[in-house]
C-alpha cells in the first residue's frame with residue numbers, strides 16, 4: 001500500500017463544531033492553509049444535538065402554549081394536537097436548513113482540506129486522521145464535550161435520553177423524569193411539558209445554580225405554572241425498570257424519600273470534555289481533570305497547540321467557542337497577544353420567560369469591589385409587556401458607585417434580545433448614564449433598560465440641590 005504524503009498546513013483544526021469551524025473559516029479566508037478534521041457530523045453539538053434542535057423544540061412547545069395563553073386575550077382555540085413525529089420533522093428540517101453553512105462543501109469552497117475521521121496526536125507536531133498524517137505549524141483542538149452520565153444505580157438498565165437522543169423522539173412521552181436543573185434540564189422540562197408530557201425535574205442543588213437566584217425565581221414560578229413538578233435539593237437513589245415503566249427512588253436533603261413512576265428519563269447533569277484517547281499525552285498537552293489546561297491566550301502546555309470551546313473548559317456556549325476561535329486566530333495569524341476576557345461573556349436560558357445575563361453576577365461583583373450597587377425594575381412597569389400580558393420578569397443591573405456597569409441580568413420576555421445593548425455597554429466600558437440618556441421608541445420592551453438606568457440616577461436628579469437650582473433659574477426673567 002502506498003503511503004499518503006504528509007500534509008503540512010499552517011493550521012490543523014480538530015473538530016468541526018462552533019469553535020473549530022470559526023477558526024477554519026477565518027484562517028482560510030485570511031490566507032492560511034488549513035486542514036479540518038471531523039469524526040462526526042459537521043457543525044458539532046450546537047447544530048446537531050444542542051442549541052439548534054433545542055431551540056427548535058422550544059419553539060414548537062411555545063406554539064402549543066400560546067393556545068392556552070390565548071384566553072387572556074379573549075381568543076380561544078381547541079386544545080392543541082401534538083404530533084411528535086412532525087415535531088421531530090420540524091427539528092430535522094431546521095437543522096437541514098442551517099447545515100449547508102457548516103458543510104464540507106462550503107469549507108472546501110473556502111479552500112479548507114476537510115478530513116472525515118478521528119484526529120489523534122501521534123507526536124507533539126503531528127496528528128493522524130483517517131490514515132493521513134498532518135504535520136501543521138499550529139494545531140487547534142476543538143473537540144467539544146459529551147453528556148455526563150451520573151453514577152445512579154440502575155441508570156444503565158433504563159437507557160436514558162441525553163441531548164444526543166431526545167430530539168429524534170417520534171412517540172408521545174407520558175412522564176419524563178429530567179435529572180439535572182441546569183440549562184438543558186430546565187429548557188427540556190418546559191418544552192416537553194408544553195408538548196403534553198408530564199414532567200418531574202430532580203435537581204440535587206437548586207434550579208440553575210450558576211445564575212442569580214433572585215432572577216431564577218421567575219423561571220421557577222413559570223415552570224411550576226406550566227405544571228412541571230420541581231424537586232430541588234433532591235437526589236435519585238436508584239432507578240428500576242418494571243412492568244409499568246420506570247420506578248425512581250428519590251431522597252431530598254431533609255431525608256424524606258419517595259418513589260415515583262415515570263415512562264422516560266432525560267439525563268442533563270453536565271458535560272465532560274472530549275479529551276480521552278486523542279493522544280494528548282504524546283502531544284505533551286496537560287489536562288486538568290478531563291479539561292485541557294489553557295492560559296488566557298488559549299495556549300496549551302505545548303506552544304504549538306491551542307484548545308478552544310467546551311474541551312478547554314470555558315463556559316459551554318456556542319458564542320464562547322466562537323469567541324475563543326477569534327482569539328486563537330489573532331494569536332496565530334497576526335501574532336497578537338489576544339486574551340479571553342471572562343467578564344464580557346453573556347448567556348441565555350431559553351425558557352419562557354428567558355433568563356439572560358452578561359458580566360458579573362452580584363455575588364462575584366461584591367467579592368471583587370467594595371462599592372457595588374444594584375438597581376432592579378420589574379416588567380410589570382413596562383407598558384409593552386403589559387399589552388402583551390407578558391409582564392412577569394425583572395431587570396437587575398450590578399454597577400459600581402460611579403456608574404461603571406459590571407453585570408446585567410434580565411428575566412422576562414425576549415430577555416436574550418434585550419441583552420444586546422448591555423453587552424455593547426460592558427464591552428465598550430460605557431457608563432450607565434449612556435443607557436439612561438437613550439431616546440427609545442414607545443412602547444417597546446427595551447424601555448425597561450432605559451428606565452432602570454434612569455431610576456438609578458433619579459434620587460440625584462430630583463435632589464434638594466437640583467430642585468433649589470431649578471427654583472432659582474425659574475426666578476430669572
Ligand SMILES: Cc1cc2nc3c(=O)[nH]c(=O)nc-3n(C[C@H](O)[C@H](O)[C@H](O)COP(=O)(O)OP(=O)(O)OC[C@H]3O[C@@H](n4cnc5c(N)ncnc54)[C@H](O)[C@@H]3O)c2cc1C
Pocket residue numbers: 014015016017018019020037038039040041042043044045046047049050051052054055117118119120142143144145163184274278308309310311315316317318319320321350
Ligand atoms: C442541549 C444543548 C443545548 C445547548 N444550547 C445552547 C444555546 O442555546 N446557546 C449556546 O450558546 N450554547 C448552547 N449549548 C452549548 C453548545 O452546543 C456548545 O457549547 C458548543 O457546541 C461547543 O462548541 P465546540 O466547538 O467546543 O464543540 P462541538 O460543537 O461539540 O464540536 C466538537 C466537534 O469535534 C468533533 N470531535 C471530537 N473529537 C474529535 C476527534 N478526535 N477527531 C475529530 N473530530 C472530533 C465532534 O464530533 C464535534 O463535531 C447547548 C448544548 C446542548 C447539549
Ligand SMILES: NC(=O)c1ccc[n+]([C@@H]2O[C@H](COP(=O)([O-])OP(=O)(O)OC[C@H]3O[C@@H](n4cnc5c(N)ncnc54)[C@H](O)[C@@H]3O)[C@@H](O)[C@H]2O)c1
Pocket residue numbers: 150179180181182183184185187202203204205206207208209234235236268269270271315316317347348349350
Ligand atoms: N441556553 C443555553 O445557552 C444552553 C442550553 C443548554 C445547555 N447549555 C450549555 O450546556 C452545558 C451543560 O448543560 P447541563 O444543564 O447538562 O449542565 P450544567 O452543569 O449546567 O447543570 C447540571 C445540573 O445538574 C445538577 N446535577 C448534577 N448531578 C445531579 C444528579 N445526580 N441529580 C440531580 N441533579 C444533578 C447540577 O447541580 C446542575 O444544576 C451548560 O452548562 C451550558 O453551558 C447552554
